[in-house]
Amino acid sequence: MANSDAIVGWKTITFGCHILEPGNAANFRTGDWRSQRPVTDKEKCIKCGMCWVYCPDMAYSQDEEGYFVANMEYCKGCGICAHECPKDAITMVPEEG
Amino acid sequence: MSKRVGIEVSIAIAEAVGLARAEVIPAYPITPQTHIVEHLSEMVANGELDAEFIPVESEHAAMSCCCGSSAAGARTFTSSSAQGLSLMSEILYIPSTMRLPMVMVVANRAMSAPISIWNDHQDIMVQRDIGWIQTFAENGQEAVDLTLHAFRVAEDRNVSLPFIVNIDGFTLSHVIEPIELPDQEDVDKFLPPFKPRYKLDPRRPITMGPVGIPEVYTEAKVAHDMAMRKAKRYILKAWDEFAEIFGRKYNPVESYRTEDAEILLVTMGSISETAMTAVDAMRDDGQKVGLLRIRLWRPFPSQEFRKAIGKAKVLAVVDRCLPPGAVCGPVGAEIRSLLYKIPGAPKIFSFVAGLGGRDVTVARFKEIVDKARQFAKKRPRELYEVIGVREK
Numbered sequence: 001m002a003n004s005d006a007i008v009g010w011k012t013i014t015f016g017c018h019i020l021e022p023g024n025a026a027n028f029r030t031g032d033w034r035s036q037r038p039v040t041d042k043e044k045c046i047k048c049g050m051c052w053v054y055c056p057d058m059a060y061s062q063d064e065e066g067y068f069v070a071n072m073e074y075c076k077g078c079g080i081c082a083h084e085c086p087k088d089a090i091t092m093v094p095e096e097g
Numbered sequence: 098m099s100k101r102v103g104i105e106v107s108i109a110i111a112e113a114v115g116l117a118r119a120e121v122i123p124a125y126p127i128t129p130q131t132h133i134v135e136h137l138s139e140m141v142a143n144g145e146l147d148a149e150f151i152p153v154e155s156e157h158a159a160m161s162c163c164c165g166s167s168a169a170g171a172r173t174f175t176s177s178s179a180q181g182l183s184l185m186s187e188i189l190y191i192p193s194t195m196r197l198p199m200v201m202v203v204a205n206r207a208m209s210a211p212i213s214i215w216n217d218h219q220d221i222m223v224q225r226d227i228g229w230i231q232t233f234a235e236n237g238q239e240a241v242d243l244t245l246h247a248f249r250v251a252e253d254r255n256v257s258l259p260f261i262v263n264i265d266g267f268t269l270s271h272v273i274e275p276i277e278l279p280d281q282e283d284v285d286k287f288l289p290p291f292k293p294r295y296k297l298d299p300r301r302p303i304t305m306g307p308v309g310i311p312e313v314y315t316e317a318k319v320a321h322d323m324a325m326r327k328a329k330r331y332i333l334k335a336w337d338e339f340a341e342i343f344g345r346k347y348n349p350v351e352s353y354r355t356e357d358a359e360i361l362l363v364t365m366g367s368i369s370e371t372a373m374t375a376v377d378a379m380r381d382d383g384q385k386v387g388l389l390r391i392r393l394w395r396p397f398p399s400q401e402f403r404k405a406i407g408k409a410k411v412l413a414v415v416d417r418c419l420p421p422g423a424v425c426g427p428v429g430a431e432i433r434s435l436l437y438k439i440p441g442a443p444k445i446f447s448f449v450a451g452l453g454g455r456d457v458t459v460a461r462f463k464e465i466v467d468k469a470r471q472f473a474k475k476r477p478r479e480l481y482e483v484i485g486v487r488e489k
Contacts, residue, residue, distance in 0.1 A: 007312050010319040016196035016257075017317040018295055019304035 026074075030057065034077035036092040038070050044089035051081035051090060099343075101277045106237035106269045107132035109276045110176075110202055113244045115146045116284040119200075120171040120291075123151040123162030127181035128214045129266035130204035134176050156181040160188035163199050167192060167259075168305050170296035172248065173199035178266055179206035179220040186224065192259045193228030194321045195306055198251035198293070199259045201229075202244060205366070205417075206266040207453040215454020216266040218366065218417040222427045228321055230260045230328055231395040233365040237274035240264045242345055243392075245284060249335045252291045256328045263394075265367040267454070279343055287342050325396045332393060349398035350405045351390040354380060358387030360466055360473075361406065361443075363414040365391045365428060368450075368457045372415075375462035386466055391428070399435055406436075412443045413469040415462075417451045425481040444473050446480040461485060 014020055038051070045067060052060040052068045059074040060081070070081070082090040104112075111133050114122070122141070124134035140146040149171075153159045159175050166173040177185060182203055192199060206220055207213035221231070230250060234240040243262045251260040264270055295303060309317050333349065340346035353373050355361060364372050369390040379386040389405050389412075391398075406412070416426025424430060429447025436442040446469045451457040461484060472480045 008316060010316040010323065013313070013316045013320050015294055016305065017194065017307065017309060017313070017320075019307050020295070022302045022304070 029073045031059065031073055031075045031077070034072075034075060034095055036077040036079065036094050037072065037075060038077070038079070038081050038090045039093050040067065040069070041089045041091070042067060044087045046087055046089075048086065050084050050086060054080050054084045056080060099277050099279045099283070101275055103273050104237075104276050104278070105132065105271065105273050106240050106264065106276070107204070107271065108136050109237055109241050109274075109278065110244055110264070111136035111140065112278055113241045114174050114200075115140050116279060116281055117174075117200075117245055117248045117288055118172065118285075119146070119148050119174040119248075121149045121151065121163075121166035121173050122175065123153050123159045123166065123173075124175045125153050125156050125159045125177070125181060127156070127178045129206060129216070129270045130176045130178040130181070130202070132270065133202060133204070137174075156184040157188060160185040160192075163201075164188065164192050164195070164197055167197040167199045167293075168195075168297045170291065170293050170298075172252070172291045174201070175199070176202045176204065178204045179208055179214075182220050183208070183223060186227075189224055189227040189229070191306065194317060196257040196294070196321075196324065197259060198257055198291070200244065200247040200251055200262065201259070202240075202262045202264060204266040204270040205263050213453040214266070216268050216417075217452045217454070218263070219419070219452075221261070221263055222418040222420070224261075225395070225427060228258070228325060229395065230256075230258055230325070230332065230393075231263060232261075232393055233263045233391065234265075234269065235367055235369050235390065235392075237269060237272070237276045238345070239347070240269055241276055241278065242339065242343065242347065245279070245287065246332075246335055246339055246347070249288050249339070250328070250332050252293075253331050253335070254292070254294050256324070256331045257294055258324060258328060263366065268367045283342050287339060329393070329396050329398065332396075347392060348401070349391075349393035350401045351392060352405050353388040353390065355387035355389065355405065355407055355409070357385055358407070358409050359385040360387075360411045360413060360469055361409045362386070362388045362462060362466065363391065363412055363428065363432065364388065365394065366417070368415065368417070371457060371459060372462050375459040375466075378459060379463060379466060384466070397431060397435070402432070402435065403439075406443060409443050411469050411473045412445045413465050414445060414447050415451075415457070415465065416447060416449050417457075419449045419452055419483060425479070429481070446472060446482075448482055448484050450484040455485070
């Protein structure tokens with residue numbers, strides 16, 4: 001699960017600031033600076049998964065009903081999914097506050 | 098047996114890099130450094146050195162290539178000067194905080210404009226804060242020895258930092274000197290194969306050079322700074338080991354006739370030999386003058402420098418770099434901040450001399466010492482002067 005514990009001291013930071021564990025971005029909330037979020041209109045969605053394919057952060061996963069849902073801990077709000085959606089089912093909505 | 102030969106210093110440095118068994122040499126020619134990489138290129142082409150010589154399209158590419166080579170675990174060497182070194186600038190900060198060992202010999206040269214291919218220290222002072230270990234050689238033998246030492250220290254797993262050996266352009270790079278080139282066997286003893294702490298290896302993937310968000314950047318930089326400070330211990334240790342094997346002992350600060358000296362000249366690089374001749378002449382005249390030569394510039398050897406001052410009352414620091422609009426020369430500023438408000442600290446006068454290939458003669462050193470002595474009597478707050486400037 002994601003957490004925000006990327007905060008380390010100079011004594012414990014990795015050698016040369018290397019990332020020694022491949023894919024460790026999954027351990028951190030990488031999307032908390034997002035300014036807009038994708039909202040899917042389930043009436044229009046055909047569950048084709050193009051959003052899942054194009055998402056550069058692998059934030060999308062499929063739910064039990066077969067819809068693709070973006071995980072807001074990783075989604076950076078880039079809008080690529082909305083741009084690529086063949087049914088225009090995804091709208092980018094500004095984050096409030 | 099090691100052999101003492103008459104050899105151009107650049108060629109001797111290239112031979113030393115060969116003896117160090119460098120594996121990757123990405124390099125771009127620029128005067129006055131060209132002979133070093135030219136000779137290395139020949140050695141590789143002739144099959145005398147088993148290395149990849151990469152004739153890159155620019156210094157920017159040379160340094161980028163060095164980063165990749167070191168990250169992949171290869172012993173890496175390059176060389177540059179002046180505008181070429183500045184073209185590397187964007188990359189120079191990267192291997193240091195990323196702790197990628199490599200060695201670069203910089204044949205020091207003035208920065209244009211006006212165009213100058215001649216020697217001073219402005220090129221390296223531009224790069225003062227890149228976070229590389231930096232030494233300054235006084236003569237050809239030292240240039241060879243410091244090059245071998247640089248590999249030993251840079252690749253030490255306790256250090257793991259890039260290393261620059263500064264040699265004065267032309268004054269050192271293009272002169273033929275008697276130099277003892279060490280035996281391969283001894284060099285192998287001094288310099289074990291490079292075993293990096295981490296390297297890029299598809300079997301054990303890691304990421305080098307990720308983003309440092311504001312929560313991380315400061316700590317990454319402090320870790321680098323602390324690594325530099327800690328490196329001094331290993332720099333000294335490697336000089337001790339070097340002395341055991343090769344019989345020549347180096348120190349971070351060299352003292353020459355400093356006992357009972359009241360005025361000390363402070364220099365870096367090849368002008369120190371002229372300064373010694375000047376000190377001898379002034380001593381013959383009964384003047385209590387000595388010389389401190391800084392060999393290790395980064396990390397700055399604060400403790401050793403303070404100790405070396407002894408009871409001197411005046412320091413005349415000679416910079417070969419003119420930073421327009423600054424308070425004084427960069428070495429002068431370093432020493433002023435080192436000794437600020439230390440009880441009994443000497444007065445520190447900053448002189449700039451020897452820009453763009455102008456010789457700093459024995460007479461100039463005498464002039465500097467005379468000025469320092471006169472001004473010390475008048476108790477000025479500071480003295481900063483460019484020596485030998487024509488007014489009309």
